[in-house]
Amino acid sequence: MLDQARAITAGPARQVHDFKSGNEAAALAARDIGFHVMGYFPITPSTEVAETLSKMQADGEHDIVMIPADGEHGAAGICYGAALGGGRVLNATSSQGLLYALEQLPVQSGTRVPMVLNISTRTVSGPLDIRCDHSDIYFVLNAGWVILMARDPQAAYDLNFCAIRIGEHMDVRLPVIVAYDGFLTSHQKRRIDRFDDPEAVKAFLGEREDPYTALDPEHPVTFGPYMNDPDLINNKVQQHEAMEAARRVIPEVFAEFAELSGRDYRTVDAYHMDDAEVALVLLNSAAENAKEVADRFRDEGKKVGVVSPNVLRPFPTDEIRRLLKNVRAVVVGDRGDSYGAEGGNLSLEVRAALQQDPDNKTLVMSRVYGLGGKDFYDADAEEFFREALTAAETGKVEVPFEYHGAYAGDDAAGPPPGLPPITKEEVSRGMATVTPNPETNKLEVELKPLWEMTTTPSRVAPGHGACPGCGFFPMLRQAYNVLEGHVVVLFQTGCAMVTTTGYPKTAHRITYIHNLFQNGAATMSGLVEMYHERVRRGEIPAAPEGEDITFIMVTGDGGMDIGMGAALGTANRNHKMIILEYDNQGYMNTGSQLSYSTPFGHRTSTSEVGATLSGKRFHHKDTPQIFAACNLPYVFTASEGYAEDFMRKMSKAQWYAQREGMVYGKVYSFCPLNWRTEDNAAQEVLQAAIDCCFFPLYEVEQGSTHITYDPDAIGRRRPVADWLGMMGKTKHILAPEHADQLEMTEQEIDKRWRKLKVKSEHPEL
């Protein structure tokens, strides 16, 4: 039996077999389309699109301008701006990234600016889960974008070409989403056919034409005027009409694409539906699984079929109604709930479509399934078919709506118990003594010897899932050695969060909160103020001076990109808390993409190295100086390789956060996996980075800069090349052909170091 989605006859364009995942297929399509600009921010599971394009770019396979944004909101802005300029624009995202970009989406559709957004679908937080469902895509149903659903890697490739034609059509002029299932499709490699025929592809795509662009100064136009009630509704009628035009244009484009490729997409994929008496309606990969099961029911003589929209916006109401006209019972599966609506969005829309036919008698059951990546096995499809068959036989629906595959639990079971809580006394052992010096207006710290600290109970338990050699945990251990009393931590999304809190276990022996990394600092500031207010109201006992709860927001350097706005807002408000950044120079939690703290020239999965690209193209962000400019009481840098220096600074941080306001600390932290070193190379690599002045150890206390380790002064200054030669991610910079890159790195490091020394020497800086 032929899959009706796609005929196997080849079209006139030359094609080749390949073996690619959905993300790779989307990246190949992007290369073959030749977008002008991609604005993106990494988020699992869509990240691989940008990674694959970065690798291709390093090898000279395309010349798309790849712009790593500061977050998905920024990425959406980059894409909007680029698309206003009249070229072809691409983005890829998932889940929370889509939601963070969400407010930009109606702006783009309402002002009628086409582009293509690939969505590797993933459930939305919280709690955070990186796997597939459709709760993210359900949030954009009202965004005014055309939404194409790609059920496998082949469709992810094909529908990107169609998206260009549909969105740019003069009757449509809308941005287009191509959505495929996270992991199930994004990371599953399949045999695909891809074009090997640039001329044929070019002829199919044509040139983008825009009625107006922002890059035509001879024809000035105003984009995005202020528009109120007499007019806005009319703009929305135009948008509605664009969607209606898309209903007509989409089948035309699909037909042309079928001629080109031999792959024939329909608005709705219908499998065994000609005479089906019962059916499942499912989106994307689950529908493909259900087809396997449908074949087996057919072998038993059961007339079952599978319906799966290839287009979600505009919703194919007529086709759904026609396909289900003679179907007696249908189970609509939703990989996402519309809480309180007694059905996910697909169910509700199928029900609405059928309701328009007064003669329709189809019994409809709604099932929420496969949330957060829960796999959809043959047995699940079988159960849906059986439920539909029973309803068809009995003529009634016993359970109109329920969750499928959830587990009630067993009272006798449960995760292993926690360790006993750590008492305040156990961790108030005076490992650091902090004394204000009224003459200097600075703090002085005396540390106990390291051996004495070894028996301090750790506020973080072993058994966490970090990589061997991870630098985060030494950092945390050192910080906890000197912190006195009660501590509450908030970890922003990142390695440290993921590796310490895999449900139903937690490594944290103290109260811990996660929030998404756009917002951790703001969240912690809210908690800090609630604490002080509840103390003021007498609801929580007041602590003696210096013994309040210490609040620490822990973030990676990535969180200080996307979360910079919230962190600076928090700094400017000067809440009594600490922001502690572990800087491992990349988005290591998601597979080592570049962060703004990644140094110039370093290789990451979005700053690859090849014949035409050589690592990251801009210098590392000077985050401590940004916070110093907020006039905080205390800002410091440290390294987990200099435990005593860091612990001194951390004890000062606690003193200031108890009494004066916000502290920011950046701690250079080892990542053997993505720095490409041995697991035990921390000491030498960290030391070299400090001795070459790439990562100066200093503090800005009450506005005054003090270098706490000066390699010049003690004759330990080393060439930058010593450091770069130690890591797989930087070795290429030492090759003769990258001499200019090495020189630029040296110059930048030297410039920043000299500036810092001037500040350190000047009493007012």
Add this chain to the structure above:
Amino acid sequence: MTRDSSERSGADFFEIRFESIGGLGAHVAGKIVAGAAVLRMNMNGAHFSSYGSEKKGSVVRSFIRLAPADRSIRTSAPIEEPDVIVVFHSGLLAHPATLSGLKAGGTLIFAGQEGDIPEGLQRTPKSAKVIRVDAQKIAFEEKSRENAVLIGALAEAVPELDRDAVLQALEATFAGKSAAVVASNDRAFNRGADEAEIIEDVGQVDGDVPTMQSHPAWGYMSAPLGGVLPTPGNTAHNDLHTSRTGWMPVLDRDKCIDCGMCDMVCPDLCLVWSTHVDADGKPGVMLDGVDYQYCKGCMRCVETCSTGAMTREAEIPGMADDLRVPLFPDLAVTAGGKHA
């Protein structure tokens, strides 16, 4: 293609499952084998892995689903009843889930040292072919990786795969690398194919290995609302010994001066200290040893030790259990997989 409705799911697929630990290269190995089948053996195929975030040391499964060229592959569900299982670390055989669903007459290939016959092998079908290959030793000797050795053993053991095609696919992943790198991986592959040994009479299971049904610890009636975990520090129950890949740090008490440096750099928080009072009445601390239940073998303690008291030693089976000093003696978990 006709289908017999009495056949179970996937009966017309040939399915391989890799059971591994992050960092051993199972995902890449799966990609190479499936890619060879699709692009060099004119088969249809799919490949995917199950993994969480990108961490070394956690359990990884990789799945290869193969079919004749004209058979469409539509399902994306994980492979539950594989024809072949390849186990990248023999420690994983302690977990029953590792062999879940292995078909009668199927093939099990595992990485293990000469003479190593883990107890878990009893969970294979009597009719299965059980193959051991010392992937770690061969990889070390040939300056390659375990995954190259194991796919060599796989390509040789399974008639559905063309050994030459898989080798070519392996070589293609090293395109642009030096001839020496290609040659060392070729040798690792070929030694895996040629030195793998069949282990007779270990399986005890009649028919197929049943598929494991597991439930989460909590369900919606029992879990605290909102995903809250009122169980501070319960990762202490985790056993991470399989994160080590053949090496472990060992303490020589005679050389240790209890300076505390190693405690500052240990990412796994697994060094065990005790307090005492010296003969002259001064309080002191002593490093008692390592809790190997948590040690992932990074050797940062060895690197930082100024007296040579911590050394890197090859881990032989049972050694971690013998030398382990438990950090939380009251927890009902032991190191080294004894509790399986």
